[in-house]
Amino acid sequence: MNLDDLAEKAEEYRARDAGITHEVRVCVAAACQSGGSLPVLEALKAECDSGGTCKVKGVGCMGLCSAGPMVAIAPKGGAIPDSILYREVKPEDAADVLASVGGAPVERLHTPTDQPFFARQQRIVRENSGLIDPESFTGYVAAGGYAGLIKALSEMTPGDVLREMTTSGLRGRGGGGYPTGLKWSTVAKMPADQKYVICNGDEGDPGAFMDRAVLESDPHRVLEGMCIAAYAIGATKGYVYVRAEYPLAVQRMELAIRKAKRSGFLGSKIAETQFSFEVEIRLGAGAFVCGEETALMASIEGLRGQPRPRPPYPAEAGLWGYPTLINNVETFANIAPIITHGGEWFAGIGTAKSKGTKVFALAGSIKNIGLIEVPMGMSLREIIEEIGGGCPGGKAFKAVQTGGPSGGCIPAAHLDIAVDYDSLKTLGTMMGSGGMIVMDETCDMVDVARYFMEFCMSESCGKCIPCRTGTWQMHELLDRITKSKGTHKDLALLEELCDVVQATSLCGLGQSAPNPVLSTLRYFREEYEAKLTAE
Amino acid sequence: MSLLQTRPALPSDDKRWKLVNAAMRRNGYAGHALIETLHSVQESFGYLDEPAMRFVAGSLDLPLSKVYGVATFYHLFMLKPKGRHACVVCTGTACYIKGAGSLVDAVEARFGVKPGETTEDDRLSVLAARCVGACSLAPAVVVDGDLAGKQTADRLVAKLEELA
Numbered sequence: 001m002n003l004d005d006l007a008e009k010a011e012e013y014r015a016r017d018a019g020i021t022h023e024v025r026v027c028v029a030a031a032c033q034s035g036g037s038l039p040v041l042e043a044l045k046a047e048c049d050s051g052g053t054c055k056v057k058g059v060g061c062m063g064l065c066s067a068g069p070m071v072a073i074a075p076k077g078g079a080i081p082d083s084i085l086y087r088e089v090k091p092e093d094a095a096d097v098l099a100s101v102g103g104a105p106v107e108r109l110h111t112p113t114d115q116p117f118f119a120r121q122q123r124i125v126r127e128n129s130g131l132i133d134p135e136s137f138t139g140y141v142a143a144g145g146y147a148g149l150i151k152a153l154s155e156m157t158p159g160d161v162l163r164e165m166t167t168s169g170l171r172g173r174g175g176g177g178y179p180t181g182l183k184w185s186t187v188a189k190m191p192a193d194q195k196y197v198i199c200n201g202d203e204g205d206p207g208a209f210m211d212r213a214v215l216e217s218d219p220h221r222v223l224e225g226m227c228i229a230a231y232a233i234g235a236t237k238g239y240v241y242v243r244a245e246y247p248l249a250v251q252r253m254e255l256a257i258r259k260a261k262r263s264g265f266l267g268s269k270i271a272e273t274q275f276s277f278e279v280e281i282r283l284g285a286g287a288f289v290c291g292e293e294t295a296l297m298a299s300i301e302g303l304r305g306q307p308r309p310r311p312p313y314p315a316e317a318g319l320w321g322y323p324t325l326i327n328n329v330e331t332f333a334n335i336a337p338i339i340t341h342g343g344e345w346f347a348g349i350g351t352a353k354s355k356g357t358k359v360f361a362l363a364g365s366i367k368n369i370g371l372i373e374v375p376m377g378m379s380l381r382e383i384i385e386e387i388g389g390g391c392p393g394g395k396a397f398k399a400v401q402t403g404g405p406s407g408g409c410i411p412a413a414h415l416d417i418a419v420d421y422d423s424l425k426t427l428g429t430m431m432g433s434g435g436m437i438v439m440d441e442t443c444d445m446v447d448v449a450r451y452f453m454e455f456c457m458s459e460s461c462g463k464c465i466p467c468r469t470g471t472w473q474m475h476e477l478l479d480r481i482t483k484s485k486g487t488h489k490d491l492a493l494l495e496e497l498c499d500v501v502q503a504t505s506l507c508g509l510g511q512s513a514p515n516p517v518l519s520t521l522r523y524f525r526e527e528y529e530a531k532l533t534a535e
Numbered sequence: 536m537s538l539l540q541t542r543p544a545l546p547s548d549d550k551r552w553k554l555v556n557a558a559m560r561r562n563g564y565a566g567h568a569l570i571e572t573l574h575s576v577q578e579s580f581g582y583l584d585e586p587a588m589r590f591v592a593g594s595l596d597l598p599l600s601k602v603y604g605v606a607t608f609y610h611l612f613m614l615k616p617k618g619r620h621a622c623v624v625c626t627g628t629a630c631y632i633k634g635a636g637s638l639v640d641a642v643e644a645r646f647g648v649k650p651g652e653t654t655e656d657d658r659l660s661v662l663a664a665r666c667v668g669a670c671s672l673a674p675a676v677v678v679d680g681d682l683a684g685k686q687t688a689d690r691l692v693a694k695l696e697e698l699a
């Protein structure tokens with residue numbers, strides 16, 4: 001199969017909707033579903049004249065989760081900014097919504113799409129989210145899906161793919177920011193008769209839901225990325241590791257795997273070539289540390305999810321000892337467009353050292369809670385005040401936590417920083433996977449540090465002593481300080497422990513567990529001191 | 536020689552064991568399918584007890600210690616039966632910022648149980664989740680499998696009181 005054949009297929013699928021001029025899209029991703037979007041979808045379907053020019057369909061996440069259930073009326077194939085968007089839609093609204101197709105919007109439900117939340121985004125990873133039906137294979141192909149894979153298989157050698165990835169400058173979206181092209185090239189170079197590709201969908205950072213939305217909204221995009229990776233590095237088997245807390249993501253991914261296989265885009269002899277690639281899903285079972293790559297591989301092997309020292313890196317000795325490529329969900333979702341449009345195109349977006357876009361989950365004390373995708377290098381102020389709408393209820397912004405329990409907070413004084421991997425490091429935090437938790441003036445920063453330490457303490461796998469007992473000790477000290485029972489000596493001990501645990505822990509969990517303490521101490525030390533008692 | 540190994544008989548004629556067995560068969564009784572298997576036991580029975588772990592260990596030809604080690608490592612696996620109803624309070628960061636702590640406190644004050652505990656009359660189990668990924672609905676709880684967002688202490692307690 002070549003690109004022309006695929007284009008023909010896409011045209012054929014689009015032709016099935018030839019009479020349709022408008023789509024009524026209902027978000028059926030997790031957040032809107034729990035807000036009641038399925039009954040809304042049913043009501044709209046029942047109300048819609050099936051022989052007409054309008055089609056009702058379930059789609060993935062449109063981003064503004066706090067306004068769910070969301071419904072959009074769009075010209076066929078139109079993007080979100082070109083549509084009429086409705087918020088908090090109920091089944092009773094179905095008739096009014098349908099009556100507004102091609103006419104004036106229903107004022108009481110209307111949410112403008114020219115507001116910064118929608119207008120300032122640049123969607124690559126999420127370009128299909130909220131547009132296509134995540135459960136439809138034909139919908140994905142009709143929207144241009146699998147063109148990256150077919151281009152790679154029919155026009156490029158594995159070496160070409162690797163070069164394109166290196167040119168793109170893409171860095172891993174799982175937190176570390178390791179150059180993806182370099183990682184792929186390392187695995188590709190390994191001589192081995194068996195190699196694996198793993199997609200890390202563990203998303204353990206509490207307060208992050210980007211990967212969940214990608215898996216629920218556009219699962220074929222992730223599969224396509226994995227497939228291209230497998231072709232480039234010479235792997236024949238892949239695993240998608242998804243946390244069990246995301247049943248809808250698991251269900252949609254299972255369906256996508258089945259449909260891709262049936263259509264010949266997965267399995268043996270993909271798209272009539274000699275290339276074969278099988279993918280299976282593996283479920284997590286509620287352990288944050290399993291997001292760490294070596295622990296994740298142990299978990300796939302059916303073991304306790306405990307990390308091991310690196311080197312050897314997974315690229316040399318990974319799953320069952322074979323060379324393994326492990327990338328994050330969002331990393332894989334970036335691959336197909338890079339292959340389709342070229343690495344140069346991707347490298348033209350973002351900052352000098354951080355290319356492309358990043359999906360962020362905005363949550364906490366912020367008006368527009370949901371998911372956004374913006375070019376790397378956008379200022380934090382623009383993200384929080386303009387796109388996010390600032391803190392609700394007129395409260396003053398205090399800090400934003402990035403990088404979850406491994407990251408740190410950024411106070412108001414640094415809001416003008418341009419967000420990329422390197423700038424966030426200079427502020428003592430990190431990009432992490434993309435969770436941004438906004439805190440307002442009512443937030444007690446020492447308690448925030450205690451909260452994250454409690455998290456790390458209970459998620460420590462127990463293998464190495466600095467992390468196992470260090471996080472416990474630090475939590476004790478923080479608990480004492482938050483209860484105004486801590487002394488200056490306790491604070492000094494806490495700082496010393498931060499150093500020790502950071503320097504001596506086995507894996508990233510322990511090494512980064514002190515970060516929230518160090519960063520709140522750096523910017524809000526007076527809050528700690530105000531709680532200390534004289535000895 | 537796993538082909539020659541005799542697999543243990545199903546622990547009882549409870550039909551749910553057949554589901555568990557089917558899950559193991561699907562994975563060729565491979566030891567690395569242990570976590571999948573434990574998921575299927577928990578889905579079928581609600582928790583993992585000793586006979587279940589012995590059965591899984593025997594079927595997958597793994598030492599019982601390994602099965603127990605894995606079962607206790609992962610937070611999602613429960614070794615005790617849940618009450619008739621389960622309330623999972625999300626304690627992820629977004630929910631924490633929006634007051635998940637006060638939900639936990641209110642439930643404890645009213646029903647006398649902390650996360651991880653079940654009321655004496657077996658009516659209600661309270662659990663804490665690390666993040667259910669519903670940050671836009673914070674603070675969120677999952678009551679008997681249904682997610683409910685934007686909770687207040689009063690609303691949650693009232694909801695739980697209605698459960699039979």
Ligand SMILES: Cc1cc2nc3c(=O)[nH]c(=O)nc-3n(C[C@H](O)[C@H](O)[C@H](O)COP(=O)(O)O)c2cc1C
Pocket residue numbers: 171172173174175176177178200201202203204205288289290291292293294326327328329331433507508509
């Ligand atoms: C404690 C810990 C938790 C992690 N959790 C995740 C996670 O949930 N998702 C993820 O993609 N990467 C996570 N990582 C990073 C992975 O180890 C790994 O670097 C990443 O999956 C590589 O993919 P990338 O290069 O595409 O970022 C975690 C790392 C540590 C130390």
